[in-house]
Amino acid sequence: MNTDPGPRRARDLMTSPVLTVPPDAPREAVAALLVSHGIASAPVVDARGRILGVVDERHLVGADDEAPAAELMTRVPLADPDTPIDELVDHLVEGSRAIPVVREEVPVGIVSRRDVLRRVARGELVAHGERAAGPGAPVVVGVDGSEGSVHALRWGARAARAAGAPLHAVIASGPPDLYGTSSDQVRAARREIEETVRRALGEDATEREELTLDVREGRPARVLVRASEGARLVVVGSRHVDGVGGPPGGSVTAQLVSRAWCPVVAVVPVRPEETGERAGEDAAAVPAP
Structure with missing residues (x-):
């Protein structure tokens, strides 16, 4: 039986080295590059090799003959070599044809839909399941x-x-x-998590040795999927429980249920008629199926 989990990170799947074009490359030259190498897109880079955007075949069809790559390119999601394959697949499903893999803003590879399909055809991309939590594995919230x-x-x-x-x-x-997460975003997220922890666990909670606060770049579902790898449990809040047979409410919870590496629990506020108290005074945990 094949127990190899297959590629798990962008570095395992990407095509490298990656073909790039300068921002002043004319439409005809870019089209010739894509056709001659059988690729659908290429990163546009500046004189220092830093990525500016991506130009693909869609941008070339019907464009002005004189338009340079800088006018044809668009911004796309970027990955680093350690980005999980699941995140790359999400971007490709959402519409991106290829995801540049960068290190310090310089493309070191690219993952296209064709790269993913090639691995699927070989049986090398398999769905992942839960992993046993090791000693010291945290409860992630x-x-x-x-x-x-x-x-x-x-x-x-x-x-x-x-x-x-x-x-x-x-x-x-x-x-x-394209330029990363702003420092304002990070500071706002840091304030948010510190204030929420104090509301939940007390004013001195942020000083506890057993508690770690982590601000991560990305969308909530993807951030939590990454955090679930090596965790004992992931816990999320939910306003309600959806219909019978569905996971506790919320798209983040729904994505976690299908992609997390560990069990997921949604904590649902108990209704007033069930407690005799105000809504939100108590809560119940619902294992997400």
Whole structure:
């Protein structure tokens, strides 16, 4: 039986070295490059090799003959060599034809839809499942500043204490653009996670040795999927439970259920009629199927 999990990171899947074009390359020259090498897109780089954008065959069809690559290119999501394959596939499904893999803004490879299909055809890309948590594996809690994440932190803290595990609070600062995530985004996310932790666990909570606060670049679902690798459990807040048979409400939870490396729990506020108290005074944990 083949137990090889296949490629897991961008570096395992990318084509390298990557063909690039300068910003002043004319449309005809770019088209000739793509056709001669049988590729659909190429990064546009400046004189120092730093990525400016990507030009692909869609941009060339119907464009002005005199238009240089700088006018034809568009910005696309970027990856680094350690980006999980699942994130790359998400971008490709959402519309990107190829994802440049960069190190310090310089393209070191590229992952295209064809690269993914080639591995699928060989049976080398397989769905992943849960991994056993090792010693010291944390309970990870997704934080977004909502009341739901306050309840999730409280529940996660109890679960971590019961298991003798560290508590790891994670917040997403938002997806980067071509120039990365701004320092303002990171500072705002840091304030948000610190304030939410204090609301949930007390004013001195951020000083606890067993608690780690982590601000990560990216969209919430993708950030938490990455954080789930090596975790004991991922806990998220939810406002409600969807219809019978569905996961607890929220697109982040739904994506986690299908992609996380460990069990996922959604903490749902108990309704007033169930507690006799105000809504949100208590919460119940619902294992996400």
